Amino acid sequence: QSVLTQPPSVSGAPGQRVTISCTGSSSNIGADYDVHWYQHLPGTAPKLLIYADTNRPSGVPDRFSGSRSGTSASLAITGLQAEDEADYYCQSYDNSLNGHVLFGGGTRLTVL
Amino acid sequence: VQLQESGPGLVKPSQTLSLTCSVSGGSTTSAAYYWTWIRQRPGEGLECIGYMSYSETTYYNPSLKSRVMMSVDTSKNQFSLKVTSVIAADTAVYYCARLTIQPRGGWFDPWGQGTLVTVSS
Numbered sequence: 757q758s759v760l761t762q763p764p765s766v767s768g769a770p771g772q773r774v775t776i777s778c779t780g781s782s783s784n785i786g787a788d789y790d791v792h793w794y795q796h797l798p799g800t801a802p803k804l805l806i807y808a809d810t811n812r813p814s815g816v817p818d819r820f821s822g823s824r825s826g827t828s829a830s831l832a833i834t835g836l837q838a839e840d841e842a843d844y845y846c847q848s849y850d851n852s853l854n855g856h857v858l859f860g861g862g863t864r865l866t867v868l
Numbered sequence: 869v870q871l872q873e874s875g876p877g878l879v880k881p882s883q884t885l886s887l888t889c890s891v892s893g894g895s896t897t898s899a900a901y902y903w904t905w906i907r908q909r910p911g912e913g914l915e916c917i918g919y920m921s922y923s924e925t926t927y928y929n930p931s932l933k934s935r936v937m938m939s940v941d942t943s944k945n946q947f948s949l950k951v952t953s954v955i956a957a958d959t960a961v962y963y964c965a966r967l968t969i970q971p972r973g974g975w976f977d978p979w980g981q982g983t984l985v986t987v988s989s
Binding site: 804860 | 915965977981
């Protein structure tokens with residue numbers, strides 16, 4: 757079981773806004789480790805979507821945004837498009853595992 | 869920078885899984901990055917196997933540490949993964965990725981396309 761908890765699935769209609777939460781604890785997100793987000797379409801390489809909590813790599817639309825508060829982080833997607841249908845993963849680090857990398861369990865986004 | 873995994877797609881139980889990641893457009897000798905292996909077992913999420921620097925500083929996932937070895941060949945601009953004594957639960961898509969080192973924890977970018985390794989007799 758992942759130490760970073762994400763909802764298994766979220767859905768929204770085209771044009772809508774959805775958010776995906778990533779809940780951690782005092783030994784990971786709460787310990788001030790950065791949170792990063794990835795988009796993964798089956799059969800392809802995962803793609804970095806947000807790095808260091810709120811930053812978008814070049815080429816990622818500004819429809820995607822990240823935030824954090826306390827021991828949680830969130831990914832928001834506005835103006836939902838069919839091509840956004842994918843799995844989304846948060847990633848951070850954990851003190852209790854000697855700083856080992858953690859991934860959330862992943863969230864499947866369905867565009868209705 | 870592009871990464872590409874290569875290696876056998878089928879490994880027998882108890883044998884050793886060996887994969888290589890070729891790096892193009894960048895150098896494995898950069899001190900700003902670690903070189904990483906991540907896997908995704910069927911129906912599950914992403915799991916970091918471990919990462920290492922060009923100077924061979926390594927970190928392995930505690931759950932796999934006793935069976936994993938990673939290495940870097942800077943002359944070929946490649947890095948490799950070995951998992952010994954494989955079992956069916958090691959069946960997964962294996963990805964290589966570059967980890968950008970940051971004080972508050974870095975991120976993985978880019979990733980290879982992934983290679984499916986099946987453990988079966």
